Amino acid sequence: AQKITQTQPGMFVQEKEAVTLDCTYDTSDQSYGLFWYKQPSSGEMIFLIYQGSYDEQNATEGRYSLNFQKARKSANLVISASQLGDSAMYFCAMREVTDTGGFKTIFGAGTRLFVKA
Amino acid sequence: SQTIHQWPATLVQPVGSPLSLECTVEGTSNPNLYWYRQAAGRGLQLLFYSVGIGQISSEVPQNLSASRPQDRQFILSSKKLLLSDSGFYLCAWSWRYSSYEQYFGPGTRLTVT
Numbered sequence: 001a002q003k004i005t006q007t008q009p010g011m012f013v014q015e016k017e018a019v020t021l022d023c024t025y026d027t028s029d030q031s032y033g034l035f036w037y038k039q040p041s042s043g044e045m046i047f048l049i050y051q052g053s054y055d056e057q058n059a060t061e062g063r064y065s066l067n068f069q070k071a072r073k074s075a076n077l078v079i080s081a082s083q084l085g086d087s088a089m090y091f092c093a094m095r096e097v098t099d100t101g102g103f104k105t106i107f108g109a110g111t112r113l114f115v116k117a
Numbered sequence: 118s119q120t121i122h123q124w125p126a127t128l129v130q131p132v133g134s135p136l137s138l139e140c141t142v143e144g145t146s147n148p149n150l151y152w153y154r155q156a157a158g159r160g161l162q163l164l165f166y167s168v169g170i171g172q173i174s175s176e177v178p179q180n181l182s183a184s185r186p187q188d189r190q191f192i193l194s195s196k197k198l199l200l201s202d203s204g205f206y207l208c209a210w211s212w213r214y215s216s217y218e219q220y221f222g223p224g225t226r227l228t229v230t
Contacts, residue, residue, distance in 0.1 A: 035218060043205055043207075043223070043224045043226070044221065044223055044224070045161075045207060045209075045221035047218045047219075047220075050218060091160060091161065093161075098166065098168070098174065099174075103149060103211060104151065104163055104166050104176075105151075105163070105219055106163070107153075107160045107161040107162075107163075108160055109159065109160040110159070110160045
């Protein structure tokens with residue numbers, strides 16, 4: 001069974017500094033997708049970044065980058081130049097193919113990030 | 118463009134009462150649809166997913182059920198709510214044949230009293 005592990009329940013970072021949120025995963029599939037979502041206090045889920053298992057380059061989206069280490073099965077999110085608005089819950093997730101040909105996503109427990117002014 | 122709607126936004130229901138949460142998607146056809154539940158301070162738990170009308174896969178045995186009467190409509194139901202059903206319920210959709218992102222609705226916050 002697939003599993004996503006986020007070992008940091010909470011993280012603090014100073015405004016304008018970089019922060020790394022850890023994520024490890026477990027799968028026997030060769031083809032899979034890894035995602036990071038942000039959930040502010042409003043509850044909405046905001047897609048941040050995606051990394052495919054066959055992508056050789058680490059994904060980047062603005063201030064977000066994904067440090068993908070396939071052999072170690074880790075997909076850490078790096079946020080550069082933290083802003084106060086980055087304070088939120090962050091979820092790592094993995095997409096797997098279902099028996100019916102669709103896709104479902106397994107989420108980690110999340111890391112709550114606090115950005116200090 | 119595509120949009121996803123969920124209602125109601127908040128709901129307070131007594132134990133033992135029925136439940137019906139609705140999710141609709143606009144601007145796309147044949148989407149994959151999903152129901153997730155998030156307990157307070159916890160991650161998302163996949164409850165149901167559907168790849169087509171009438172096709173429902175259940176991930177977690179419980180007193181909840183899901184139905185997809187139309188291509189872009191996904192309904193989460195219960196005949197008798199339990200206290201443990203309290204949580205934040207999120208509906209999501211994805212393209213049928215894409216392994217890329219899911220798009221989430223605004224969620225329904227359910228409190229069972």
